[in-house]
Amino acid sequence: MKHDAVTPSFRQALCERLPKLRRYACNLAGTPHDADDLLQVAAERALARAAQWDPDQPLDPWLYRIVRNAWIDEVRARRRGQALFADAELGEQVGVASVESHAVRLSVEAAMARLPEEQRSAIALVLVEGLAYREAAQALEIPVGTLTSRLARGREALQALLGDESGEVQ
Known part of the structure; x- marks a missing residue:
């Protein structure tokens, strides 16, 4: 090389x-x-x-x-x-943000960690990184339609996880 x-x-x-x-x-x-x-x-x-x-x-x-x-x-x-x-260590960000925003961030991180890798990757690229659907699909080497369905399922699962204290995906 x-x-x-x-x-x-x-x-x-x-x-x-x-x-x-x-x-x-x-x-x-x-x-x-x-x-x-x-x-x-x-x-x-x-x-x-x-x-x-x-x-x-x-x-x-x-x-x-x-x-x-x-x-x-x-x-x-x-x-x-x-x-x-x-x-x-859990205390890495102590004092950086308010306790409430820190708790929300931890809840979202925990919910993201429970998603299947395919949904987590799609959400991370599109919703967190702001990539266009086409770019995210290229990065994941999948069709745009597959990316769209993974995003939809991932969003639903996140909403269920963040709204349900038991942590079960419905």
Whole structure:
């Protein structure tokens, strides 16, 4: 693989997108610690595979796909019995926001974590990251119609989880 494919402009574009990619990684992984590990793996893969990116295509869907594929690899590795990541400390954001907004954020994060990965990925890309349906579908390598149905089911499940104290998806 050619290392000259990693141009300064590619590196800068990747660096500019790191905050969005980390948010997406947090939505997939569920904890900031796991998200940071996932983002590091994804960034390394993006740099190593820079020559595979078609500059005529948008960079964001390509990068989101790398993050998602790295997460899928991690889930598979966990299933094979490799070491699990430890949970992040709950007090990480103490004093940053009001207690009420912190509780709401924790409730939403817990509800997101209970969604199936397919719905969680769709919601994270469209509702959290603000990607257009077409871009999100590209990143997930699915048709736009499939993305739409996953979003609809995910929204319904989130509403049920956030409105039902038992935490059961209906």
